[in-house]
Amino acid sequence: MNIIELQRAIGTKPDGIWGKNSRDALLNTFTNPAAPPLSAAQVKTFATRLGVSVKQLQAVASVESSGGGYDSKGRPKILFERHKFHKFTGGRFSVTPFSNATPGGYNENSWDKLVGAIVTGSVDAAFMSCSWGKFQVLGEYWDDFGFASPFALAHSLVANEAAHYEMLCMYVEHFRLQDEMAAISANADSCRAFAKAYNGANYMAIPPGYHVKIAKAFAAP
Structure with missing residues (x-):
């Protein structure tokens, strides 16, 4: 996807010039304050699909994005x-707020970084470099999950909360993490396998560790 194609997708003038109008149209396209929440029946359906309990699914949901999508x-x-953007673009735009060989800058506005990355013309790389939604799934998996583009993966999450759970299911199914997720319990050690597979090898980097957070969420009333 190039800038003109993105402009068409977000309903603004397709002139290939990314300015304020395009930025505003992008943000508007991704805004849905009335997005329907997930129902209890839908939660159960997603849990059954993954072969886990509702409580195990909710434990992961409560830890990711502080529970909200x-x-x-x-x-x-x-x-x-x-x-990620540095990697996908071969470092051509480093060092900038949105391109750097080392991770970091997480306290800065991610939407501004996304816009900055789009301005370079590397639209697909920009959307691939974001972790999206309630379960923070990277846009780089767009093709694995059957989306037409990284933008399409990202925009699917605007519709409703169920779309976020669908994304989690696609991730767990693609990487075959059903058994690891089904092992989640109030015992932090039982959560290690899922934590490492889902959050990465550095899952313990931020105390008390991703596995401990999941265990505590599972144990919560």
């Missing part, structure tokens, strides 16, 4: 991974 403006939560 949308920010205060009604947009899917995102985290721009500058080292």
Whole structure:
């Protein structure tokens, strides 16, 4: 996808010039403050699909994105991974706020970084470099999950909360993490396998560790 194609997708003038109008159209396209929440019946359906209990699914959901899939403006939560953009573009735009060989800058506005990355013309790389939604799934998996583009993966999360759970299911199924997820319990050690597979080898880097957070969430009333 190039800038003109993205402009068409977000309903703004397809002139290939990314300015304020295009930025505003992008943010508007990703805003849905009335996104329907997930019902109890849907939670059960997703849990059954993954072969886990509702409590195990909810434990993961409560840890990821602090339990919510949308920010205060009604947009899917995102985290721009500058080292991913650096990788996908061969470092051609480093060092900038949105491109760096090393991870970091997570306290800065991810939407601004996404826009900055789009301006370079590397639209697919920009959307691939974000972790999207309630379960923070990277846009780089768009093809694995059957989406037409990284933008399509990202935009699917605007519709409703169920789309976020669908994304989690696609991730767990693609990487065959059903057994690891089904092992989640109040015992932190039982959560290690899922934590490592889902959060990465550095799952213990931020105390008390991703596995401990999941165990505590599972144990919560």
